[in-house]
Amino acid sequence: MKDTITTQPTEALEKAPVRDHPTVAVDVVIFALRAKSPELDHPTDLDLQVLLIRRGTEPFKGMWAIPGGFVGLDESLEDAARRELAEETGVTDVWLEQLYTFGAPDRDPRTRVISVTYYALVSADLLDPHAGSDATEAAWHSMYNLPPLAFDHDAILDYALQRLRYKIEYSAVAFQLLPEEFTLRELQEVYMVILNDYELDKANFRKKLQREGNEVVEPTGRFRETGGRPAELYRFREDAKLEIKARRLFP
Amino acid sequence: MKDTITTQPTEALEKAPVRDHPTVAVDVVIFALRAKSPELDHPTDLDLQVLLIRRGTEPFKGMWAIPGGFVGLDESLEDAARRELAEETGVTDVWLEQLYTFGAPDRDPRTRVISVTYYALVSADLLDPHAGSDATEAAWHSMYNLPPLAFDHDAILDYALQRLRYKIEYSAVAFQLLPEEFTLRELQEVYMVILNDYELDKANFRKKLQREGNEVVEPTGRFRETGGRPAELYRFREDAKLEIKARRLFP
DNA sequence: ACAAAAGTGTTGAGAGTACACCCATGC
DNA sequence: GCATGGGTGTACTCTCAACACTTTTGT
Numbered sequence: 001m002k003d004t005i006t007t008q009p010t011e012a013l014e015k016a017p018v019r020d021h022p023t024v025a026v027d028v029v030i031f032a033l034r035a036k037s038p039e040l041d042h043p044t045d046l047d048l049q050v051l052l053i054r055r056g057t058e059p060f061k062g063m064w065a066i067p068g069g070f071v072g073l074d075e076s077l078e079d080a081a082r083r084e085l086a087e088e089t090g091v092t093d094v095w096l097e098q099l100y101t102f103g104a105p106d107r108d109p110r111t112r113v114i115s116v117t118y119y120a121l122v123s124a125d126l127l128d129p130h131a132g133s134d135a136t137e138a139a140w141h142s143m144y145n146l147p148p149l150a151f152d153h154d155a156i157l158d159y160a161l162q163r164l165r166y167k168i169e170y171s172a173v174a175f176q177l178l179p180e181e182f183t184l185r186e187l188q189e190v191y192m193v194i195l196n197d198y199e200l201d202k203a204n205f206r207k208k209l210q211r212e213g214n215e216v217v218e219p220t221g222r223f224r225e226t227g228g229r230p231a232e233l234y235r236f237r238e239d240a241k242l243e244i245k246a247r248r249l250f251p
Numbered sequence: 252m253k254d255t256i257t258t259q260p261t262e263a264l265e266k267a268p269v270r271d272h273p274t275v276a277v278d279v280v281i282f283a284l285r286a287k288s289p290e291l292d293h294p295t296d297l298d299l300q301v302l303l304i305r306r307g308t309e310p311f312k313g314m315w316a317i318p319g320g321f322v323g324l325d326e327s328l329e330d331a332a333r334r335e336l337a338e339e340t341g342v343t344d345v346w347l348e349q350l351y352t353f354g355a356p357d358r359d360p361r362t363r364v365i366s367v368t369y370y371a372l373v374s375a376d377l378l379d380p381h382a383g384s385d386a387t388e389a390a391w392h393s394m395y396n397l398p399p400l401a402f403d404h405d406a407i408l409d410y411a412l413q414r415l416r417y418k419i420e421y422s423a424v425a426f427q428l429l430p431e432e433f434t435l436r437e438l439q440e441v442y443m444v445i446l447n448d449y450e451l452d453k454a455n456f457r458k459k460l461q462r463e464g465n466e467v468v469e470p471t472g473r474f475r476e477t478g479g480r481p482a483e484l485y486r487f488r489e490d491a492k493l494e495i496k497a498r499r500l501f502p
Numbered sequence: 503a504c505a506a507a508a509g510t511g512t513t514g515a516g517a518g519t520a521c522a523c524c525c526a527t528g529c
Numbered sequence: 530g531c532a533t534g535g536g537t538g539t540a541c542t543c544t545c546a547a548c549a550c551t552t553t554t555g556t
Contacts, residue, residue, distance in 0.1 A: 021272065021274060021275070021324070022275045022322060022324070023272060024272070024273045024275060024354075024365055071273060071354070071365075073272070073273070073356070073363055074356045074363075075356065076354055076355050076356055077352065077354035077355075077365070098351060098352065100349060101328065101349065101352045101367050103275075103322070103327055103328035103367065104327050104328075105324070105325045105326065105327055112324055112325075114275055114322075114328070114367070116352050116354065116365070183535085184535085184536090185534085185535075201519070201520070201521085202535085202536080203519095203520090203521085203536080203537070203538085204518070204519065204520085206536075206537085207518095207537090208517090208518090211517085225527085225528095226527085226533080226534060226535075227527090227528080227532085227533050227534055228525095228526075228527060228528080228532075228533035228534030228535065229525065229526040229527050229533080229534060229535045229536080230526075230527065230534095230535080231534080231535055231536090232535085232536090434508090435508085435509090436507080436508075452546065452547070452548085453508085453509080454509080454510070454511085454546095454547090454548085455545070455546060455547085457509075457510085458510090458545095459544095459545090462544090476554085476555095477506080477507055477508075477554085478505085478506050478507055478554090478555080479505075479506035479507030479508065479553075479554055479555075480506080480507055480508045480509080480552065480553035480554045480555095481507090481508080481553075481554065482507080482508060482509090483508085483509090
């Protein structure tokens with residue numbers, strides 16, 4: 001990852017006086033899995049979406065941007081990210097990880113802004129339909145069909161998706177995007193949607209989930225009705241090992 | 252990685268006026284492989300070392316710290332990191348990657364400082380014995396035997412080592428720590444030293460290097476004399492594929 | 503001849519993959 | 530019964546890991 005990818009924080013930069021030092025902002029990429037069409041309830045066709053807000057001020061007025069804001073003087077970076085997340089979604093206790101810090105000098109036309117970015121994974125069942133407390137307009141957008149974005153926020157989203165794809169392959173973050181209980185087919189769909197790889201074999205997927213030394217899910221005994229045979233609901237095992245040793249390029 | 256790990260930039264903070272916004276610094280973890288004892292020339296017992304500088308001012312005066320400094324207003328973060336790296340080692344054109352941004356509010360007793368950290372891999376044969384242009388005292392220290400460090404720089408080094416270990420397993424960065432030509436045993440030792448895993452099988456290591464579709468090294472035809480049979484020198488293939496698909500936790 | 507270090511071959515266990523098949527429910 | 534989707538078994542291939550073995554140099 002080169003640092004030539006740059007970005008911008010969001011709104012209200014006019015509050016920050018121009019000074020002889022960079023301004024520090026935090027931007028949060030908020031991912032969720034949502035149904036493509038708003039009518040279905042059992043999520044057959046999932047979509048990977050991000051929450052964006054529409055800018056109300058220049059520059060890039062009217063364009064979509066990643067939610068973010070400035071870091072308070074007595075606030076850690078992660079606290080600032082969680083504050084932004086709560087303001088936009090009303091959700092707390094969410095999985096959140098620092099993504100990258102974008103700092104090219106010319107990314108904001110007004111003043112030098114360095115943006116520390118985070119990405120969050122939220123379970124769709126926790127989301128209020130319209131929890132944005134601000135008057136700002138916020139909306140979910142498919143990662144596979146994004147609108148034009150303010151500043152260099154498209155580069156941030158590219159990088160976030162790349163990181164999510166890496167992360168999902170060797171750790172158990174996929175569960176953060178699902179409710180407490182889920183069917184194995186739903187879990188498989190999480191992988192297929194994020195990896196954009198619709199060719200996962202059902203049998204092999206299940207085998208890998210239950211392989212010796214890798215039992216990350218356990219059955220609950222409850223079932224969900226489907227079009228055919230009911231599907232057993234599983235939950236994530238708390239004592240599961242969360243990371244797998246990477247395949248070595250050369251050991 | 253939680254954000255509770257914090258850190259500090261280096262010297263000369265007194266130049267920065269106390270303001271109502273955070274200060275931004277860049278710190279660079281500089282890794283090299285060097286012989287444990289300074290007499291050997293063919294590097295039989297390698298050591299993973301980092302370059303540290305001794306602080307000349309309070310706070311933490313006299314303690315060791317990661318080299319770093321403030322970001323210029325018209326300077327990208329990576330440019331600032333490369334500038335610091337050149338000042339301390341005299342080396343340019345070095346592999347460098349952003350590591351993490353540390354930003355806890357209380358990490359510097361004087362003022363709020365947010366530190367964007369990078370890590371660099373330099374080949375020992377490029378290093379001048381004493382290229383530190385400043386009057387600051389700089390010295391190499393073994394990662395496996397570190398002195399007490401200023402601020403939270405120990406946490407930065409822990410994280411940098413963890414990242415280096417991950418990175419080396421699925422990408423070809425190990426070559427950045429070796430000269431242009433090297434023997435396969437030297438390459439194997441790079442892995443063993445960094446992974447702190449002295450049980451790599453020679454035969455299997457070589458097989459994986461030359462496996463179909465993964466030819467990352469090529470012989471040069473030249474040889475290096477050793478205690479026994481001479482070892483052929485290899486070089487990194489420019490067209491080699493640099494990353495490997497991770498082993499999935501569950502596909 | 504011997505030591506030292508480079509370099510190769512063989513083999514069995516386990517993981518990955520493809521694909522066919524069986525099971526439980528609603529209509 | 531039939532459609533629909535959940536759930537399993539089998540067989541082949543490839544990778545991984547252990548370990549014994551051969552080769553080339555210096556003394």
